Structures are given as structure tokens and as C-alpha cells.
Amino acid sequence: MTQEKSQRNQPGGAGEASNNFGAHGLSEGSGAPSPAVFSPESSSTASSSFSSSMLGEPSPAISAGPPRESSVNSELRRLNRALHALSACNQALAQAGSERELLEEICDIIVRVGGYRMAGIAYAEQDEEKTVRPMAHAGHGSGYLEKIQLKWSDTPAGRGPAGTAIRENRICVIADIANDPQFALWREAALQRGYAAVIALPLRVAGLAFGVLAIYSEQVGSFESSEVELLTEMANNLAFGITAMRSQEEGRRATAALKDAERRYRQLVEQVPAISYIAEPGESGRFHYISPQVEYILGFTPQEWMADDRSWVNVLHPEDVAKTIAAEHRREGELYRVEYRALARDGRVVWLRDEAIFVRDVETGKLLMRGLLVDVTERKRAEEALRESEERYRAFVEQSSEGIFRMEYAPPVPCQLSASEQFALALKNGYLAECNDALARMYGRESAQEMIGKPLSEFLVLHDPITREFMEEYIRSGYRITDQESREVDAQGQKKIFRNTMMGTVIDGHWVRTWGIARDVTTRVHLEEQLRNAQQLEAIGRLAGGVAHDFNNILSIIMGHGELLLAGAGEDEQARNGLEQIQRAADRAASLTQQLLAFSRKQVLQPKVLDLNEAVADVQKMLSRVIGEDIELIASLHPSLVPVRADPGQVEQVLMNLAINARDAMPHGGKLMMETSNLEVGEESARELELVPGRYVMLRVTDSGHGMDGATLSHIFEPFFTTKPMGKGTGLGLSTVYGIVKQSGGNIQVESEAGRGTAFRIYLPVAEGAMRQRQEKIVREEVVGGSETILLAEDEPDLRQLARIFLEGYGYKVLEAPSAERAIQTADIFAGTIDLLLTDVIMPGMSGAQLAENILSKRPQTRIVYMTGYTDDMVVQHKVLEPGVKLLQKPFGRTDLALKVRATLDGK
Numbered sequence: 001m002t003q004e005k006s007q008r009n010q011p012g013g014a015g016e017a018s019n020n021f022g023a024h025g026l027s028e029g030s031g032a033p034s035p036a037v038f039s040p041e042s043s044s045t046a047s048s049s050f051s052s053s054m055l056g057e058p059s060p061a062i063s064a065g066p067p068r069e070s071s072v073n074s075e076l077r078r079l080n081r082a083l084h085a086l087s088a089c090n091q092a093l094a095q096a097g098s099e100r101e102l103l104e105e106i107c108d109i110i111v112r113v114g115g116y117r118m119a120g121i122a123y124a125e126q127d128e129e130k131t132v133r134p135m136a137h138a139g140h141g142s143g144y145l146e147k148i149q150l151k152w153s154d155t156p157a158g159r160g161p162a163g164t165a166i167r168e169n170r171i172c173v174i175a176d177i178a179n180d181p182q183f184a185l186w187r188e189a190a191l192q193r194g195y196a197a198v199i200a201l202p203l204r205v206a207g208l209a210f211g212v213l214a215i216y217s218e219q220v221g222s223f224e225s226s227e228v229e230l231l232t233e234m235a236n237n238l239a240f241g242i243t244a245m246r247s248q249e250e251g252r253r254a255t256a257a258l259k260d261a262e263r264r265y266r267q268l269v270e271q272v273p274a275i276s277y278i279a280e281p282g283e284s285g286r287f288h289y290i291s292p293q294v295e296y297i298l299g300f301t302p303q304e305w306m307a308d309d310r311s312w313v314n315v316l317h318p319e320d321v322a323k324t325i326a327a328e329h330r331r332e333g334e335l336y337r338v339e340y341r342a343l344a345r346d347g348r349v350v351w352l353r354d355e356a357i358f359v360r361d362v363e364t365g366k367l368l369m370r371g372l373l374v375d376v377t378e379r380k381r382a383e384e385a386l387r388e389s390e391e392r393y394r395a396f397v398e399q400s401s402e403g404i405f406r407m408e409y410a411p412p413v414p415c416q417l418s419a420s421e422q423f424a425l426a427l428k429n430g431y432l433a434e435c436n437d438a439l440a441r442m443y444g445r446e447s448a449q450e451m452i453g454k455p456l457s458e459f460l461v462l463h464d465p466i467t468r469e470f471m472e473e474y475i476r477s478g479y480r481i482t483d484q485e486s487r488e489v490d491a492q493g494q495k496k497i498f499r500n501t502m503m504g505t506v507i508d509g510h511w512v513r514t515w516g517i518a519r520d521v522t523t524r525v526h527l528e529e530q531l532r533n534a535q536q537l538e539a540i541g542r543l544a545g546g547v548a549h550d551f552n553n554i555l556s557i558i559m560g561h562g563e564l565l566l567a568g569a570g571e572d573e574q575a576r577n578g579l580e581q582i583q584r585a586a587d588r589a590a591s592l593t594q595q596l597l598a599f600s601r602k603q604v605l606q607p608k609v610l611d612l613n614e615a616v617a618d619v620q621k622m623l624s625r626v627i628g629e630d631i632e633l634i635a636s637l638h639p640s641l642v643p644v645r646a647d648p649g650q651v652e653q654v655l656m657n658l659a660i661n662a663r664d665a666m667p668h669g670g671k672l673m674m675e676t677s678n679l680e681v682g683e684e685s686a687r688e689l690e691l692v693p694g695r696y697v698m699l700r701v702t703d704s705g706h707g708m709d710g711a712t713l714s715h716i717f718e719p720f721f722t723t724k725p726m727g728k729g730t731g732l733g734l735s736t737v738y739g740i741v742k743q744s745g746g747n748i749q750v751e752s753e754a755g756r757g758t759a760f761r762i763y764l765p766v767a768e769g770a771m772r773q774r775q776e777k778i779v780r781e782e783v784v785g786g787s788e789t790i791l792l793a794e795d796e797p798d799l800r801q802l803a804r805i806f807l808e809g810y811g812y813k814v815l816e817a818p819s820a821e822r823a824i825q826t827a828d829i830f831a832g833t834i835d836l837l838l839t840d841v842i843m844p845g846m847s848g849a850q851l852a853e854n855i856l857s858k859r860p861q862t863r864i865v866y867m868t869g870y871t872d873d874m875v876v877q878h879k880v881l882e883p884g885v886k887l888l889q890k891p892f893g894r895t896d897l898a899l900k901v902r903a904t905l906d907g908k
Helices: 014-021 048-056 069-095 099-112 161-168 181-192 225-270 293-298 302-307 311-315 318-326 377-399 419-429 437-442 465-476 522-567 573-599 612-627 648-665 683-689 733-743 797-809 820-829 848-858 872-877 894-905
Strands: 118-124 132-139 172-174 197-205 208-217 274-279 287-290 335-343 349-360 367-375 403-414 430-435 480-489 495-507 510-520 608-610 631-636 644-646 670-681 694-703 747-752 758-765 789-793 813-817 836-840 863-868 886-889
Touching: 069 099, 069 225, 099 118, 099 132, 099 225, 132 161, 132 208, 161 172, 161 181, 161 197, 161 208, 197 225, 208 225, 274 293, 287 302, 293 302, 293 349, 293 367, 302 311, 318 335, 349 377, 403 419, 403 437, 419 430, 419 465, 437 510, 465 480, 465 495, 495 522, 522 573, 522 683, 522 797, 522 894, 608 612, 608 648, 612 631, 612 648, 612 670, 612 694, 644 648, 644 758, 648 670, 648 694, 648 733, 648 758, 670 683, 733 747, 733 758, 789 797, 789 820, 789 848, 797 813, 797 894, 813 820, 820 836, 820 848, 836 848, 836 894, 848 863, 863 894, 886 894
Parallel strands: 631 670, 789 813, 789 836, 836 863, 863 886
Antiparallel strands: 118 132, 118 208, 172 197, 197 208, 274 287, 274 367, 335 349, 349 367, 403 430, 403 510, 480 495, 495 510, 608 644, 670 694, 694 758, 747 758
């Protein structure tokens, strides 16, 4: 192989050629004229005699001029090489296996056999820039084709030999590359590679250029007329060979496509689950053809089926015969389509879709049916399963206790808008397309039909910030949200709280619908709020109750010694005035402590069977002096009010506190009404009122004052919360009422709006089976002392000393003990009679009740009086609230102690 052969650059394919030269040229399927219409007659092929004449004698171009042997010999050698190259190219044309191989082989022959510096073949692209795509080259061309850009447009880049040959469809020769201005753009790269002259020959099909054969020579003045004729024949033969090869390839492709179509047709007809047939209409219509699928689908061979004219009607399901036969209209050109059941050979029921068209046989003139029998059994089963699924879904939706719905938006909401803008459009465009009866009931309607078509704006509380945040969060989270609250409004205008789980559907960037499940949690949310309030009040109450005990002991000492000092103050007015102020302050502190205990529901109550009408009437007699003449006091008392069990003094406190609260709300006068009624509380009402189901008496206290807003109502029963100016109230009035009512087994509720007054409703349980007792007036008894012996057990030293002084002041003999154990020792060694044991309920070590039990076991005639500053639950635990037990509540004064002791000793 020659050196030129070794320097060949063989592109690996069209892609590699494109990388070297750009996406250029004409390939199979390009926009150039199709080689398929090329014919040998259209090619400007030189005659075969030309080659022989070239070898036998010189051409006229060679014989012209002075006889210079060396020049003639040189030209003859070139012609001889060109002739051999032409011959080798013709052989390559006959033996090439593919177009790519042919192009590469032709370039190699031109360089190797023809002795040229470089040869290349390129195709014209039909793109906008009219680029030229190199397809093959050989020779000394390393790097050359990478540096040049070939075009065939009428531009500087397209006016080179290759571009001109294609554009003008003519041979273009550059005899002197170094000096020809037409080659200026590519000169430097060409001279570096030893190119001196170039010829570009158009490759034509049907007379039009589709490519170019470019041959580079290392000699200036190459490509004389005889050589050009040979190279032209070579180019024409190459173009014809390319065209013929493409025609053969297209023929092979057409043959392959036909075979593939036949194969696909066989697959369609004989392998798909459908039976192809040609038959005459009617119950006994003869089948002219039936495909092999009849055996797979129905179990009959084509031969068995064709042998019996009634094969078709015999396999029809008896219930489908009539409708199937009736569907045959038998009119030419009409479509026959029906679905029916057929019985297979093995007894299986097969659903078939029969689709056919009525045609007229051109030979016999008979009306025939050409059609397909498609096995749709699986589809029918799926449809049945879907129908059952839909029925189950419908039953689930209709029977669900939760609201299930589908919202549609017409027109759909664009998703590119902001969340607030989408929400606004959803309110405008959204409507309820589907829901169940449960959702309708949640909105106060009878059935789902009343809801369908209603706009979304009818349901949502539009200006509620929680609802707006709920919807915008739903949008921001990709139209999905789980178990979130919204504020709704029902048909009666009542606000509801729903918890929603929703999922939206987005199509082509638009929010089109929303599916959702909703639960009405209005009652639950209200109950949770009530529970939180109750827990908050309970926590405050525990704190208040704990503080009250210590206060009681301290106040007992302050009040007792103040009373003693006041009794001995004599005529010293300044001392007496100071002591009286101390006494009044202690009384206020004691009252405050009792209010704290009342709120905390820890005070010691002494409930009795009480007529609430009498209590209201008694309090109203005092109220005229308290609330002022500018407030009209109205009483509406039930004539047959049942009695309740409550502490009369605490009920009076409740009525007074509510009246004073109403007075403060009506600074310019108004109306204060107190009403009583009997009430039966059922299961449903009990949950709302936080009561045990049963019978109650309701006390309603209403005023026409300035009312309260929602923020105030949420804190109204908290201790020390007040809306009055500084120094005008303690904030314990309503909290005391709350505690008393709760401790009495009832409940209190309040309704109020700013500017529309306030109504309190108090529910107290009925005293079942008890006779109504009229409350007796308390008559102040004369304080009387005695000479009896009293055992005093108190662990607080100051209080113990004060009690001893009080008792001794009334003439009693007192035995002191700082603990229950010391009291037992004292009783054991004391020989005389112990008439009364005065003991604290709770002391370190042994309790007061245990002490009393020990003393009574030895001295059964001893009477017992308990003292306590603790709350009722502690007292109950120590069994000192049982009937017959005497209890002295701290703080107490000198007179209170004397009266309790004297009454106990006297057996009252």
C-alpha cells in the first residue's frame, strides 16, 4: 500500500464526518433531489471508447504547440494514472457494499492510483446557511478540513471551488492556488499541505447537483482538458453509482417494509384476542372466512366453525339471541356493533364485541359482513367490579358520619397566582358539586340535594382570619391539608368549627377541584375550651385554698389580741381608734380569705334544704339600700319552685355579689331582674351545661348595663380580674360566686355583649325528697361564761395562748396541750372532770379526730369542739363534718368562741 493510502482519513460514520466538517451535506433523506429518479441516461457519462483513445494517441490538447517531450510525457503519465483511477473506481462501484464504503474507496483510489495529493467528497445540505457536509476524504488532508468551512451559498465562504460547483452546477478549476484570488480564504491552509491546484466536479442526479468531488494536485496548472474529461466521467459514474445504490437500498427497504407489514397483519389477525370473519348476515348466514383465534377464544377450530352454517347462532347465549339478531340492519355501508354473550365449547361464558360493516361482494353481488369478534370478557368483569366498587363507595359516602364533598371551580383557578389571590378566586368561582347527607346535616340542611351547586362563599366565614389562613395554607402546601380547622356557617347563620382533610386536583397549571372530608367539632372545641378554663380556675383555686389556711391562723391571733386590747383601752381615744382600725383591717382580711376559699370551692359549707324564692325575696329587701334608687329591681319567681340543698349564707353571698356587679355595670341606672324556674337537664344539655343529668333550679340574674366583650368574658371568673378602676374592686366578687356555685354541685354561665347587658344563669341541684324548710332568722345570743374544765389542744402557740385567755376570761378552767399526745397525757393525769375538748383538726402526729376518739374512750361524757382553718376537703377527710360534730371555723373572735363553747356544753 502506498504512503497516500496510509495517510487516508476514514470517518467512522456520518456523525464523525459532521464533527470534522459541521452538520452539512446531502445524505439519504436530505432535501436534495432524490437519487431514486436518476437514470443512467441522465448522467453525462463519457463513452468507454474515450479511455481507449487516451491510451492509443494523444488528444488534440496535447499535440498543440512546440514539441516538448518531457512535458508531453508528464501529461501522458497523469492521464494514464487518471485512466487507471477511473477504471479502479468503476470496479469499486460494482463491488461496493454500502454508500459509505463506496465514498471512502473512491477517495482512496483517486489518491492512491491517480497520484493526487488529496481527494474529498461532500454533500450539499438544504439548510438555511447552505452548508456543505464532507462525507469522505483521503490523502494529505490532516487538519485541513477542520480549519475550513464549506458552504454553497452565494457568499464569500461559498464562492470557493466546492461551493461554486454545487451552486452553479458546473466544474470549477483553480489552476494556481497560490495566486488565484477565488481561493484566498483557504490558501494558507492549502499551501501548508502542499496543494497547488484543485478541481471541483458536481455530483448530479436528474441534472441537479447534490454534492461535489474535490481533487487536489501538488502541481500548478494541473487539470487540463483531457484530464478534466476523465475526471468528469469519474464524477458522473460516481453519482450514478450513488443513485443506483440508494435505489437498491430503497428497494430493499420497501421489500423489508412489505414483509414487516405482512408480519404485523398476521399478528393482528391471528394473534390478537379477536376473531376476524367474513360471513353472510342472518341466523344461518354462511361463513366465508374465520381466523384461527376462534379456537383460542371459543374452543372451535376454523374448520369446525365453517362446516356448520348455524355455528354462530348456536353459541349465542339464549338471553342475548333476540337483541343480537335485531341489531342486523343489513344495509350496505352501515356499521354493525353489538355486545353479547357466547358459550364456548367448554361451557364458559365469553363476552364478545361484534363490530362489522355490510359490504357487497363484487363478484357474486351478495351482501356480506366483514368484521371482528373481540373478547371483552375481562373488560366486562372490570366494569362489573367497578360498578360494585362504586356501589360500595356510594354506600360508604352516604352512610359515613363525616361530611364528604367535592368542590369544582369554574373557571379553574390559575396556580401561578399568590395564595391570597387564589383564595379570592376560589370563593368567587367555587361551588359544591357533590356531597353526602352527613355534610348537609352539618350545615343544618335536610339532604345533600339542598347543597349541590351552592357557592363556596355560602359556607365559609369569609372574614375569619383562621379560615383565611386555613385556605391559604392549603394552597401553599400544594393543595393538600390534613385535620385543620375552618370556620363555617350553617343554614341558620350559626357559626361552626370543622376539621378538614382536603386534596386538590391541578390540571395544566390550574386548580380545578377539591376533594375533602369534614368533621363538625364545634361541640368538642367548646368543651375543650371549657375544660381549659376549668383547669385554669382549679389551679388558681388550689393556690388560694393553700394560702387561706395560714391566713386564718394569723388572722385569728391578730383579731383576738386586737379585741383584748380594745376591751382594755379605756378612755384613750387615740389607742381605741388605732385598735379599731386594726380590727377592721383584720375583718376585711378575713372576708378576703373567705372569698378565696369560696372561689377555690374549699370553704366549709353547711348546706340545708333551701327555698331559693325565699332567699331571693330576703336579699331584695336589703338590695334597695345597696344598689340605689335609680335601678329598678324586678323579681319573677316560679310559684312552684322545688327546694335546693345549699348553704343559705353562701347563696345570699352569690345574690349580693351579682347584684353589686350589676349595679356597677349601670352607673346611670337601669333594670335588674332576678328570675327562678325549674329545669330538667337531659343528656345532651348536660354536656353543654357541664352538669349531671337531672332536675335543677335555675336562677337568672339579668341587667341592662354596658355588657362585656368576648375578651372580658374569657377571664370573668378569674380571681383578682376586674375591669373597674384601681381601688374600686378586688376582682373576687364573681370568682367567689363561681366557687360557691361549683362547690354546691351546680354551674354558672354568662351571656353578654358590649352595650346589650349581661345575663347570669345559675343552676343548683334539686334536694330530692326533702321538705322545704323556712330559713330561721339568726338571733344574737347573750354571751354567757361558765366554770367548766376545758382541755385545749392547739399546735400554734400564739393561737393556743389567745384561746386560753379568751376562755379564762369567761370563767372556764383551761388545760393546755401543744399536741394531741400531750393532751392525752394531761387527761390521763388529771383527776377531775374534763367537760369539753377544744382541739385543732390537723396537728403534727395525731389528728384532732384521733385525739377526740382517745379521750371519749376514757371520758365518754366529754363534749368535743373542733377548730380549723383548713379547707373542706381536709376537714371531710378527718370526719369532722359529720352530723352532731361541732366546728369552729378560723379565724374566730372572743365572742364566737364563747358562744360555740357554751352552746356545746349546754347540748345545743
